[in-house]
Each structure stands twice: as C-alpha cells, then as structure tokens.
Amino acid sequence: MEIIRTVELMKQYSRQAKLDGNTIGFVATMGYLHTGHMSLVKQARSECDKVVVSVFVNPVQFGPDEDLGKYPRDIKHDEVMLEEFGTDVLFVPDDDQMYPDGYSTYVQVEGIVASVLCGASRPGHFRGVTTVVAKLFNIVDPDISYFGQKDAQQAIIIEKMVKDLNMATKVRVMPVVRDEDGLAMSSRNKYLSSSQRHRALNIFCSLEKAKSLILKDVRNIDEIKKEMKMILVGAGNLSIDYIEILDAKDLGSIDKIKGDVLVAVAVHVDRVRLIDNLLVSCKNTRAQEHKSTCDMCS
C-alpha cells in the first residue's frame, strides 16, 4: 500500500492510474477505522481496479464547541486495517495541504435536505463536508465513491452535490454496519464507557420499535415518535437531539407514514453525540409482524 501525503502526488497517482486504464474506487474517512469503513473498502475493492482511502479529520466540518481536538486518531491501526483489505493508496494530507493559508472557497448544498436533522443541530457542518468532499473528488478523481448509510443525510447531500455540480464520480451508499448488540459502528463509540454503551443500545431499540410499528400499519408519525421517545429517554436516559421520520429520498417532511421513510435519531449519551437511522419501506405493505433484531427489545 502506497501512503501519499500531498495533494500534488495524489493527483499524479490518479492521473497515471487513469492513463493506464484503471478505474478508481474512493472511500473518504476521518480515520479511526472500523468494520463500517471496511465494508466500503471491500465494496470498492470488488468493483474498481485501484482503491484509494483518505484519512483526514476535516476541521471545517466541526463546530467551535465540537470534538475536533479529541476526535479519535490511530493512523498506525488504520494503516494495518487498510493494508489487510487490499487498499492501494492511503491518502493522508495534513491541514496545510487541504486548507493552505488564505483558503476561502466553499461548496454548499442548500435547501431542506441540508437544513433538517444534523443540518439544524450542527450549523456549517455539511458545508464543511461538501467542501472537503468536492476537494477530495477533484484530487482523487474517482470513478466510484463509497459512503455509509449510517450518515444518511451526508450521503443524500453528497449525491445532491454530485448531481447538481455535474461531477463525474458515481456515488454508492452502503448499509449501516452494526455491532452484534445492534449499536451502529462509529469512531465516536470509543468515547463510551461500558454503561454508557449499554444505554446507547436503546437507539437501535427505538429504531426497531419504529419499524415494527410502521410494518404493523401505524401511520401516525407522532405516535411512533412518542414510542421511540419512551425508549430513548425512559429506558436509555438519553438526551434527545432529534427524532425524525422523513421522506427517505429528499428528507422532506411528511404528515403521515408513506412510501420510503427515513427514521433518524440523534442523542447525547452524556457528552457523546451519536446518530443512527433506519430506512423503512412501506410501499405496498400490508400489516405484518416485524421480528426485531434488537436483543433488548426481544
């Protein structure tokens, strides 16, 4: 595996790889890699000639009171994992490479898609994400880029940016990867003590509850959110940032459950902010039993 630290060398690599007739699969990460990231790398490996993974903790997507400084980092461990999964290039630029003195250009997706959910809770976050991803796309020039459904809103916003700005890359969104207990993989899980982690399992529990209700033909969104809240606040003692059920395609608000919906949750477990979501399709469904895969529910 080649490790590249400068924008110029990364561009050179991609230019040459393309000239040699290779396709490039790209996974943009902030490092501290886990099985979730690796599902993206595996998919890239299976579809593309060259696999490029970037590790860059992007300062522009963190708010002033967020966890930029203490965001977990372990580049040696990341290198070992990436090597093991057949990565061709690890791109690890530093802040000066990505945002040299006087940097002042930003890419922003506006509208509902970027203003709900984490767009409301974390002002400027997605502007930072789209800016760095636009830059990385220009540097790496990928044929296919892989993102996780765990960050559902991020994936939708990046797809929108790619479409609106006529970017060349395809975007693939891969399913949420969960630990055996149901907790969605996240680098931020590292912050959790074992008792906090136990409380955090109620996130998935609440999502499974929502799915179960929807598949039982409950169509009233407030009713579903109320049940979710009971699990999150009641059983989990979690502080809710948001519980939302939105149109899965464009995150538009809906007055009752219909079509494909995204059930999305953000909570604070003490000082740790976690997000998770489930996509639920209720097209052409009739009432059915949903067997929850959440241990705590069953």
Next chain:
Amino acid sequence: MEIIRTVELMKQYSRQAKLDGNTIGFVATMGYLHTGHMSLVKQARSECDKVVVSVFVNPVQFGPDEDLGKYPRDIKHDEVMLEEFGTDVLFVPDDDQMYPDGYSTYVQVEGIVASVLCGASRPGHFRGVTTVVAKLFNIVDPDISYFGQKDAQQAIIIEKMVKDLNMATKVRVMPVVRDEDGLAMSSRNKYLSSSQRHRALNIFCSLEKAKSLILKDVRNIDEIKKEMKMILVGAGNLSIDYIEILDAKDLGSIDKIKGDVLVAVAVHVDRVRLIDNLLVSCKNTRAQEHKSTCDMCS
C-alpha cells in the same frame, strides 16, 4: 463545428476526446460574441487539440434588478464567428439542463477578493459565476480554460476557486481587447447609443490618466482617483459605481501605489453599467513619460 445542447452529450464528447488523447481548451461565454471572446478562442485554438466554447446566459449571476431578460443574444451570429475561428464544439445548454428543478448547490469564493468592486455592487453575482463555472468545468473537463482580463475580478476569483478546490484545469487570463477608440469590448456595448458611447470613452481615458500619473511616480491613491473622477464625471457625465486602485494579485486595499496595481472602474452610462480596468506595474520604475493611447486624452 458540432453543436451540443445537453450536459450528458457534452460529457460524452469530452470523455471520448480525452480517451483519444486530446487536450481540451475551453472558453465559457454568455454569447453575443465579439473580438474579445475571439481572442480567447484563438488562444485556445493555438494551444489545445479541441476547442469547446459554451454560450449560456447564466441566470444565477444576475441580480433581480439586472439585465438578465434583455441581455443581448444572437446565437446564429455566434455560430458563424465560432465556426470561422475553428471551434470544435459549441455547447449551448438551456436553463433546465444547467439548473433542473430542485437545483440547490452553490460554490462560493469568500473573502476580500469577492467582496470588493463588483462583489460589493452586485451581491450574489460571483457566487453565480463560480457555481456555473464549476459546473462547466465538470462537464467540459478542460485542460486549459481561458478568461478575459476585462473581467479582472472574475478571473482572480476563478483562479482562486480552481486553486482552493484543487480543480484540474489551468486558467489563462488574456488581455483586454479594445475597439480602436479605446472602449473595452463588451456585449453590453450594444446597449449604447452613439452619444452614450462617446461619453463612455472617458472610462479608458480615466484609466490611461491613472497609468500616466503612476508612471510619473504619483503614489497617492486619492490624488489619482480624484483626477479619474474629474474625467468620468466632468467630461463624461458618467455615474460612478466605483473607482478603485487595489493590489493586482489579491485585490487587497493598499495605502499607496506599490507593486502591481489594478485600476478598476465601474460606471453607469445612463442605465448601462460598464466596467474596465488597467493593470499597472510600478515595480522598479522610475518616473517616466506615459504616452497615452487614448485618443481623447492626447
């Protein structure tokens, strides 16, 4: 000359041209082409295998009270000129191709470079310019893109966007092309009656005056601006939007003339807004006589 009207076909053309080993030179225009545009096309023709010219009156860069609706258009005349200069592709997308329903992504260069001069007079203008140019760069995938020094601030902002977002294209900025009487070529000159045009000649006259003073070692900016104002308002009866003398590189304000400066003017000739500028280098100069090329001055 091939005429392409859709984003998808334009992308296909460029992809194939690149696969065949061609370089692409690109000139983005709003049409109603004149000798100024053609100087860019000529340069592209001399440096690149394929020359692509876009004609698209970009609604997003016009303010609500500006001249979008009556901006001059003559695509048949444009076609003839482009054909004559050896253009390979004329790309003429319509609004729906560039901004389909629900479009919501914008590229913005922030900071001084975008907030002075026309950035102050035309809020949102450069956001519209960088957005459409970023899209066109992604669609056409040019090796070299050509812009005119006539729109000096636009050129600086596009260069900044390309650098900040790590875009692949090179940017070439070509000198202002003037009519024999000194008036800078502009599609908006069409709006001028002959008496208005005569008054507008004072724009170049004022710029030449500034150059002459600088080369005579005048270093006081207010003094130079005062002389320019006398020409513009006094002789020309023009309404001044701005007269500025700024650092030519980053449009930073300077307290006295030094290095390379941009002398920039925007005026209204009745209802027609015109801009013009001169780059003046006073590095290592000693006082020298400047022979004005402006007929009215001499």
